[in-house]
Amino acid sequence: MSSPDRLEVDTVAMETAGLQLAGIRSESTTASELANAIIGSVAPPDAGLGIGDAVSAMGRAWAEGLGLIGDELAALGGKVQQGARVYQLVERSAIGTFTPGGSPSGHPAI
């Protein structure tokens, strides 16, 4: 699809999507904190074997992984928002160039 075909972009929706992506990060952060909370949550048993060590290792891994996801969501949100702003600039520029009432063709050079 050529670039001119894509000038019809809902930049508002796009901006919203960018904000939404960045907002998802908070949920991912929550998940990460929940994972962090399980570290040390199971005490060593009085007798026999327990799962405490495995629980803590799992908590650390999941907290780190979910944190990485959060960082990535924030970065993606930024990218989308940046793209939306670029398109808004293009949109405004196009409106200025193709203002109805100009040349019959709509292009100032013709």
Place this chain on the structure above:
Amino acid sequence: MSRSEALFPYLGDHPAQVTRLSEQLADIEQSLALVGEAVTDTRTQLRQTWVETAADLCDSDIGVLATGLPALAQRLVAARTSVDEHQVVLAAGRRDVDDIRVRYDHQLARYEQASSALSGLIGSTASADFAKADAHKAAMTSANSAMSLIDADYRALAVRCNTSAQTCSAALTASWNGGGQSAGAGAGSALLAQGGMGSGSFRVLHLTRMQQLAAQAEDELKGINEVTLLPEERSARLEDVLDKYGRYADDPDFATALSTSLGQDYFRELPGELGDYQHFWGGGQDGNEDYQLDSRLFAMSAAVLAAATDSEATSHVSADWIADLTHDDRGGVQPGWVVTATDYLRTGVQFPPSYLDAVGQSAIDWERSRPDGSGDPWQGYGNERFNGAEPLSDPPIGRPDPLGAVLDQYSARPDPTSALFTGGPIDPATGRSADPAAGNLMWLLHRSWEGDGADQLGDLLDVMSNPGPNGDPQAAGDVAYNVLTAVALGDDGLGRWLPQGMPSELSGEIRDSVANITARYMGSIIGEAGGQPATGGLFPSGIPGESSVARVDFGQPPDVSMYGDTVPNTSVARALTWLYQDTDNTDVRETLYAGWLTSSGVGAAEGLHEAELANATGDSAAYHREVLELRAHTAASAQVFGLLTQTDVNSFGASDAEAAAKVEEMRSGTKTIVVVGKEIVGATGLPGRILSAGIGIFNNMLIDDVIGTHEGIASDHHNMVNQASAGALTHLSSATVTSLSQLGLPVISELNPSTGVAVGQTATVDTAAVPDAALFTEPDGRLLAYDDIYAAGPGSAERIEAFERWCQGTALFGDTSSLLDYEGEVRDGYNAGLDRAQY
């Protein structure tokens, strides 16, 4: 705390804590599900609003998240399920422990009560008290037994709880550590990778950053070699570019983006631009700071070119892009561009096979396209060459040799899968070269290389045909196939088709390497001669100390003689013959000889082992089958050896002497060689040994071994020989005919019977009349097939007549009749000895 609580503590984790853990995991699941749903919604929203390239990139990144998050959530579900199961076991375990404590307390009370009552009876002599005492003792014993059973119950319960904890721990660990990665830093990345969203997701972010940097680098490189730039200004810009982007030069994402935007022109024109700038401002001297900066820019550009053209990397330019580096718009090779493209190879940067093959092929195409191929194909090209190698120096002196530069790179990193060394178009039916002689390889073998190029090519082919302990046997076997078949099929002046006295076009270094390859794959050659199909698997290398090599089908089925016996196919025969014949290099012959020794011995060992096993188990059918196979192997070994040594026996004699130590080494501990010799001798008799061409040295030593005592059979032979013929055959028991001369005459070596070392040898009689070649050889001089030779039995009239003619022609024997007697006697003696060998 009661005594039972102290004796029977609760086992494992606290069920309440585990229940809480399960709830926490459910919370994480729920949170993760929310993230996943939100990401999916946003993805859908973005798809509806923005579908351009950058958005696609972003969308793919979000897509990784959207599909990866559910996979991660499933891992949480599996972990939580295991936790719940563990909790059930723990809760039940606690109830069981409570029950155990009650039961134990009851039995303990019972025991103590009986014990107390019993104590009260101590000292009493009333008969009634005796009865009571017995009752109390019985109660104590019963209570004690019950407590033992309770203790056993507790132990069984402990096993169940421990097993549950171990199972649950494994499940929790597997939720993030399925790949076995140790806990600690990076555990989160490991988790994401297992969730299907590891490198893919994060690579997009990296790619975006690299593309941004590449765009900046392109801007800053523009016009950097314009002569309008003052040296100081240019140097500052170069320093800045090198400092900022040098570290990313070998990053495939950066390199591909930069190469694509700069285009092939940048790489083609850079050396010329550097030369022009230096010419204008007076640079270009060794040690000149500007020149050093230019060299660094050239080397950085080489690194970018190498990284961008690596087809194995995730990001890389297309094959067409690489082709356009050396071809014009009409598809013609531009030799000047080829020179420039290969000058980047001199910077010390390691280039990928995809680049080397493409540029190397361009160079070959140019050289081969020139009329009659005469003169220097690169004369007049590469005038603006620039050498960015460290240490810094002026452009290389001498004519450019693009293929030499490519070979340098491959020599540093041999790659048996390289397309540059293949043998022409591939036959789709076999997956191998349809005509190896028509491809690059044959041409490369004959190319007039600069400097030590021929050495390099030979060494490279040698190395590539050896898979080593960790290599790909099949790829290495393909190299061997290409080399040997190309050599065998070459009819453009190669080998034995040359008029006598005319040297081969192959250099000695290449020939040595081809000999190594032949020796390495001698097992396949012998197997093929014996009619064994090469259906995969490995053979020990014919070069001792090397790893196993692939069984190689050299492309043509064995020939079948008129008697239904298989013989080596013509191609292999030609290759072997040529190799051995077309050199005075004793080392080459010894290499082939040693290869034959190893391969024959190993093959015979396998057959012997199988035959012995069958014999031990009483499987007579298997035994006879294995013996037949063993005989086929030894016959094939003899044939191959005959092919190797059929001519120029003087040189073979020298090789014999040099190999004597190896012979002794083999003799000392190799029963298998005994079998080889025994089979050969048993099948042929003395003339057979002669016609087995070179087996004699083994015959003598092996007969000794087979018989067990040298003197027994050897003395018989000695006596018979003395009776039959004196003089030259005095020590026939320890001497034997080692081979035929070029004219088919026997050369007799006298061997030390204890060591097998040749201590004397008759002179080759080259001036004698040519014997009846049809008896032993084909019209072109090649030995007849093994079994063809013995088609006529030694005692037949035909054989006697032929043998008589042969003896008359040798000029070694004066009394033909005695020799005929001798032949029969020796044969009988050998057969008698073999009967005693209890084989």
